[in-house]
Amino acid sequence: MTDVILENALIERLARGLPRSPLQVNGLQESDAELVRLPGTSLVLAVKTDCIVEEIESGLYKDPELIGWMAVTVNASDLAAVGAEPLGIVLAETLPPGTGDEFVGALKLGIGAACERYALPVLGGDTNFSAHMQIGGCAIGLIREGPLITRVGCRPGDRLYASGPLGAGSAFAFAELGSGAREAAPGAGVGGASSAAPFRPVARLAEGAIVRRFGSACMDTSDGVLATLDQLLRLNGVGFRVDRPPEELLTRAALVSARAARVPPWMMLAGPHGEFELVFTVPGPRAAAFEDAAAQAGWLPLVLGDVVAEPGVTLAFDGGRGPLDTGAVRNLFAEVAGDVGRYVEGLLRLRPAAQRISQATTPAGTST
Amino acid sequence: MTDVILENALIERLARGLPRSPLQVNGLQESDAELVRLPGTSLVLAVKTDCIVEEIESGLYKDPELIGWMAVTVNASDLAAVGAEPLGIVLAETLPPGTGDEFVGALKLGIGAACERYALPVLGGDTNFSAHMQIGGCAIGLIREGPLITRVGCRPGDRLYASGPLGAGSAFAFAELGSGAREAAPGAGVGGASSAAPFRPVARLAEGAIVRRFGSACMDTSDGVLATLDQLLRLNGVGFRVDRPPEELLTRAALVSARAARVPPWMMLAGPHGEFELVFTVPGPRAAAFEDAAAQAGWLPLVLGDVVAEPGVTLAFDGGRGPLDTGAVRNLFAEVAGDVGRYVEGLLRLRPAAQRISQATTPAGTST
Numbered sequence: 207m208t209d210v211i212l213e214n215a216l217i218e219r220l221a222r223g224l225p226r227s228p229l230q231v232n233g234l235q236e237s238d239a240e241l242v243r244l245p246g247t248s249l250v251l252a253v254k255t256d257c258i259v260e261e262i263e264s265g266l267y268k269d270p271e272l273i274g275w276m277a278v279t280v281n282a283s284d285l286a287a288v289g290a291e292p293l294g295i296v297l298a299e300t301l302p303p304g305t306g307d308e309f310v311g312a313l314k315l316g317i318g319a320a321c322e323r324y325a326l327p328v329l330g331g332d333t334n335f336s337a338h339m340q341i342g343g344c345a346i347g348l349i350r351e352g353p354l355i356t357r358v359g360c361r362p363g364d365r366l367y368a369s370g371p372l373g374a375g376s377a378f379a380f381a382e383l384g385s386g387a388r389e390a391a392p393g394a395g396v397g398g399a400s401s402a403a404p405f406r407p408v409a410r411l412a413e414g415a416i417v418r419r420f421g422s423a424c425m426d427t428s429d430g431v432l433a434t435l436d437q438l439l440r441l442n443g444v445g446f447r448v449d450r451p452p453e454e455l456l457t458r459a460a461l462v463s464a465r466a467a468r469v470p471p472w473m474m475l476a477g478p479h480g481e482f483e484l485v486f487t488v489p490g491p492r493a494a495a496f497e498d499a500a501a502q503a504g505w506l507p508l509v510l511g512d513v514v515a516e517p518g519v520t521l522a523f524d525g526g527r528g529p530l531d532t533g534a535v536r537n538l539f540a541e542v543a544g545d546v547g548r549y550v551e552g553l554l555r556l557r558p559a560a561q562r563i564s565q566a567t568t569p570a571g572t573s574t
Numbered sequence: 575m576t577d578v579i580l581e582n583a584l585i586e587r588l589a590r591g592l593p594r595s596p597l598q599v600n601g602l603q604e605s606d607a608e609l610v611r612l613p614g615t616s617l618v619l620a621v622k623t624d625c626i627v628e629e630i631e632s633g634l635y636k637d638p639e640l641i642g643w644m645a646v647t648v649n650a651s652d653l654a655a656v657g658a659e660p661l662g663i664v665l666a667e668t669l670p671p672g673t674g675d676e677f678v679g680a681l682k683l684g685i686g687a688a689c690e691r692y693a694l695p696v697l698g699g700d701t702n703f704s705a706h707m708q709i710g711g712c713a714i715g716l717i718r719e720g721p722l723i724t725r726v727g728c729r730p731g732d733r734l735y736a737s738g739p740l741g742a743g744s745a746f747a748f749a750e751l752g753s754g755a756r757e758a759a760p761g762a763g764v765g766g767a768s769s770a771a772p773f774r775p776v777a778r779l780a781e782g783a784i785v786r787r788f789g790s791a792c793m794d795t796s797d798g799v800l801a802t803l804d805q806l807l808r809l810n811g812v813g814f815r816v817d818r819p820p821e822e823l824l825t826r827a828a829l830v831s832a833r834a835a836r837v838p839p840w841m842m843l844a845g846p847h848g849e850f851e852l853v854f855t856v857p858g859p860r861a862a863a864f865e866d867a868a869a870q871a872g873w874l875p876l877v878l879g880d881v882v883a884e885p886g887v888t889l890a891f892d893g894g895r896g897p898l899d900t901g902a903v904r905n906l907f908a909e910v911a912g913d914v915g916r917y918v919e920g921l922l923r924l925r926p927a928a929q930r931i932s933q934a935t936t937p938a939g940t941s942t
Contacts, residue, residue, distance in 0.1 A: 219678065220701055224686050227662050227695035240697040242662060247615055255664040255712050259702035294595050294610060296623040298666065298710050310587065318592050327595035329608040333588055334627035336706055342666050344623050344712035
């Protein structure tokens with residue numbers, strides 16, 4: 207198992223030694239949103255800042271409406287992961303000088319639609335000008351009562367869930383940036399993947415509020431499913447056994463995308479551009495009550511498998527199971543400097559660690 | 575008086591139509607920090623996001639320690655302007671790939687020093703990579719009791735104050751970017767201005783807490799003194815009569831800088847790079863009690879003049895007084911696209927509107 211996660215090491219390097227708050231519930235990297243007890247009350251504030259930078263620079267996000275939607279959604283999704291009630295968001299927009307009305311209008315359409323969807327009002331913002339656009343925000347949420355949930359707290363025996371089918375973020379990235387990826391995959395088709403409906407992941411705020419009542423740990427999949435599992439297992443000193451085969455975990459679009467690109471379905475869980483679902487754990491004794499509460503709310507969570515004592519992630523496939531070095535998957539994208547073709551090549555090289563999984567998935571298309 | 579302020583029009587254009595919160599106390603542009611009532615409590619949350627972008631791109635901020643200090647200070651200063659108690663800050667850092675340890679170390683030194691100074695802990699953050707660096711943050715503060723203060727609420731008859739001597743921000747900008755400015759000023763000396771001590775403006779948190787108890791309106795001078803007065807007069811439908819001559823309002827460094835650059839002292843109030851003092855108003859009947867409370871805290875506020883019914887700003891000089899079109903001053907920097915030399919030329923052209931002021935100040939050096 208890979209020891210050092212480059213992103214975690216960077217965060218440590220940037221944050222180590224800076225003053226922390228005695229009111230803060232979570233330690234560094236231990237929660238999707240920072241949790242702060244408000245003195246003299248039983249309230250806990252949830253605070254999260256997240257910015258859309260690389261997604262714009264790499265050309266992954268070109269549509270201004272998508273950029274606006276995502277600037278709100280990435281922050282709302284972190285409120286969802288701690289089950290907080292949305293209070294508001296401030297926006298930080300860096301726009302190229304002379305940005306036209308059409309672009310601004312579409313950007314605002316996306317921001318406004320997301321804010322309406324999440325009942326997350328815009329409190330204010332800051333606007334700056336630079337040739338390099340970036341759009342960020344800081345979302346504020348409130349937890350008025352009940353238990354808190356962070357990334358830390360799961361134990362062997364807990365059940366592992368996702369809030370919904372996975373892989374939409376990878377499918378979108380394949381469709382937008384995937385020509386290199388399709389070339390890198392042996393025997394890849396020329397059709398490639400194209401997304402019919404626009405990519406609009408939804409922050410799982412209502413689901414997160416239920417998870418907080420029953421769950422033991424929760425994190426959103428903003429960096430992809432395998433990165434999420436990897437971060438959770440490191441923080442909790444546990445492992446995850448994913449019992450259901452990857453093709454049963456994917457959205458239809460993600461399955462289609464994997465087939466078109468002729469990559470094994472598990473690769474749709476590996477991309478660093480996530481789907482903004484929640485991955486979470488519920489202690490066994492509370493699982494039935496949790497599933498009842500979810501059903502009452504009209505929500506069917508996706509059972510992934512179980513928390514186990516042995517570190518690492520094992521994936522299921524065709525009745526078999528194999529380990530995958532999720533740490534190596536996480537570091538790979540940084541190591542190839544974001545080159546999608548080299549990323550897919552690298553993932554294919556990681557397959558030996560998941561032998562029994564990959565055997566039947568390459569060439570693809572035979573398993574589902 | 576100039577009717578349309580380009581920056582305000584931009585903010586309207588970006589914010590109009592986006593969902594707002596019924597819990598928010600202030601309207602758009604009405605407060606340095608957004609004020610949100612926390613449901614079920616008497617608490618008010620203060621939230622502000624501000625990013626260092628143009629200051630880095632223009633070369634004004636080169637020292638990473640200064641960049642770190644300012645990323646915290648610009649946000650803390652807005653908490654000061656609403657008299658909020660600091661709760662924490664989240665940082666949004668966009669760094670060039672491969673940023674070295676020395677740079678990161680100095681950046682953190684600046685961030686850490688400011689956070690310690692303001693008792694403003696770092697709650698978390700987001701890090702991204704781009705060739706174009708920018709460092710921002712979102713500060714959260716709390717108001718537990720007592721009156722609220724925003725930019726709105728002053729009336730004719732109120733007294734006008736600054737939290738301390740002014741012009742340090744302009745002096746710094748002249749020293750860093752001012753060669754063009756010195757060429758533009760007629761008869762300018764060749765010595766120019768250089769700052770002996772590093773530029774480290776301090777957010778006036780303790781002062782802001784006192785101002786909130788007695789004041790009627792408050793705003794920080796992050797965009798310069800004249801821009802601050804202009805914004806306040808537009809929001810309040812009033813005018814300001816500044817009774818003390820500009821040279822009595824400036825820091826020693828700002829006076830030296832004006833003399834070295836041979837520009838009239840009032841120009842040190844005009845620069846769009848501010849000094850992060852507070853400009854605020856106190857109703858006449860509360861002025862004595864306010865000054866007593868300030869003195870008890872070891873603080874001597876600077877009396878600028880009075881709030882008057884007639885719109886616009888008048889500045890005092892050598893026993894005379896003249897109007898200055900502060901709206902035109904604000905728009906000028908955008909109109910010259912940030913060119914410091916053309917900016918100074920433009921300011922000199924605005925002097926006719928303040929004739930009796932500028933007569934004696936050009937050529938400079940004769941007035942103080």
